[in-house]
Amino acid sequence: MQSLNLLISTTCLFLLLFSMHLFFAKRGNKLLNILLSVIFFARFGQILTSLLFKAGQPHALAFFHQTFTPFYFAAPACFYLYITGFLQDQKHLQKVEWLHFVPTLLPIIHVIPWHLPVKTDWNLVGTQLAQNGYFSLKANTGLFPPYLHSIFRPLLVIGYLCATWIVVLRLKKKPQLLPESEGRTWIIFFLRVATFFQLLGLLPITFRSFHIPYINSYFIVLNCLALLIILLYTLHKPYIFYGYLLVAVDWTKKTASQQTDTDTVSVPLMAENPIQRPIAVKKINLLDAQLVDYAFAIKEIMEKEQLYLVHDFQIIDLAAKLNLPIHHCSFVINKQIGKNFRDWINGYRVDYFLKQYPVKSDKITIEAIASEAGFKSQATFYNAFKKETGLMPTAYFARELGH
Structure with a gap:
């Protein structure tokens, strides 16, 4: 009792x-x-x-x-x-x-x-x-x-x-x-x-x-x-x-690495006074074989699970799924894939949009298809589309139909 x-x-x-x-x-x-x-x-x-x-x-x-x-x-x-x-x-x-x-x-x-x-x-x-x-x-x-x-x-x-x-x-x-x-x-x-x-x-x-x-x-x-x-x-x-x-951590707030669109690998620690001091840089030591393996794993999970369709998907989410440090993920994407995280994931989204547009364009708007592709805002979609194709959507499809 x-x-x-x-x-x-x-x-x-x-x-x-x-x-x-x-x-x-x-x-x-x-x-x-x-x-x-x-x-x-x-x-x-x-x-x-x-x-x-x-x-x-x-x-x-x-x-x-x-x-x-x-x-x-x-x-x-x-x-x-x-x-x-x-x-x-x-x-x-x-x-x-x-x-x-x-x-x-x-x-x-x-x-x-x-x-x-x-x-x-x-x-x-x-x-x-x-x-x-x-x-x-x-x-x-x-x-x-x-x-x-x-x-x-x-x-x-x-x-x-x-x-x-x-x-x-x-x-x-x-x-x-x-x-x-x-x-x-x-x-x-x-x-x-x-x-x-x-x-x-x-x-x-x-x-x-x-x-x-x-x-x-x-x-x-x-x-x-x-x-x-x-x-x-x-x-x-x-x-x-x-x-x-406990509401001790606000997960909706982005960390410093998430707030930047470049997802840089090394973040310099700047002094508060104007006197320049040596910059502390975080070194990443990965073997070439590890770089290749990590790059393969990152691409595989992104393509297999179509993580790019998630509006708010961040590099911290990708790192958590692969059980890798965030800076390792960022380093591999920058060095091995050759893009920053934002441009890389938007590339997948644009590719998805290009595949879905011919099928759905007569049913829903361009913006709706872009939202399905993972773009959170119209401005982000149009900027990413032009960055990937060199043209805005209307001009791009007009050119494609012309061919």
């Missing part, structure tokens, strides 16, 4: 720390941080109340259960808004999106201490929670009937879960609209983890429907173990742990 309480307490502590840190974090997207903090805080409340009814504290259970009830109903909407907001890089909720929190008004009204003729039996509430979980309450806990917890809340969870998956699956058909690299990995990871916990929470309902015996405390232990295992996993994924859970 002590080890079980320790497990639950540890999980509670981590959830509370993450939720508080995200809520007050100054880095990252403030809107997304707050939405994610509400999700963690609601999960913290669920596990905390499970600890309280196991400890046989009806008064504490009454206070915390009523306090966290509005968060339980807000969490599904926050989950949906977090995913959609992340995919669209939203900084603020639109007016219509605030309607998602209308269902939260019901539990707020529900937990107001009305002078009801029938007083809540919190010993009975604790017993029902301990035996069958949160979606099994048949005891009165406020103004509305127990169906608020046992029917309305599960429907809310299922509805928002389905809506979120529909949004993501639709976007999968338009990969150019999905976030790239670390962002895509995080959002898919988060979606799967959240789906697992939401379905796990609904599992007791299925068991009760089919009259399958179960012990609710096992589900609590499984929840806590799964959360701690996932936390350990994220510790080995720095861009998840520090980029989205």
Whole structure:
């Protein structure tokens, strides 16, 4: 029993720390941080109340259960808004999106201490929670009937879960609209983890429907173990742990090597005063055979996975995929391929555009085909096209038709 309480307490502590840190974090997207903090805080409340009814504290259970009830109903909407907001890089909720929190008004009204003729039996509430979980309450806990917890809340969870998956699956058909690299990995990871916990929470309902015996405390232990295992996993994924859970690193900001369009290999360290001093240059020692092998691997992964179609694909993403230092990638592309990274990847994009244009020109615009080819803006496309072919697209195709 002590080890079980320790497990639950540890999980509670981590959830509370993450939720508080995200809520007050100054880095990252403030809107997304707050939405994610509400999700963690609601999960913290669920596990905390499970600890309280196991400890046989009806008064504490009454206070915390009523306090966290509005968060339980807000969490599904926050989950949906977090995913959609992340995919669209939203900084603020639109007016219509605030309607998602209308269902939260019901539990707020529900937990107001009305002078009801029938007083809540919190010993009975604790017993029902301990035996069958949160979606099994048949005891009165406020103004509305127990169906608020046992029917309305599960429907809310299922509805928002389905809506979120529909949004993501639709976007999968338009990969150019999905976030790239670390962002895509995080959002898919988060979606799967959240789906697992939401379905796990609904599992007791299925068991009760089919009259399958179960012990609710096992589900609590499984929840806590799964959360701690996932936390350990994220510790080995720095861009998840520090980029989205702790928000200690802003992955959307480009490093100095990414901000330059030339991706130079050696960066001189300039003195602050006008007196010239020796320039420190980072030396790269690679054998000719290594250069050839790296160049082959870089070209192969770029062509095989068509990484150039990703709008925001950067040299740091390429280095991560090949498990190579960034400066090695840049050095190989400059020396062995003979181009800087930006011109090299744009060359692939222009080539893709030239292959797709004859097929799609009668259906969609030049700019739309350029976007499919990986170009993020029209200006970048036209500059890259002229650099590769010597002509603007209209003049180029007019010349080709003339031949």
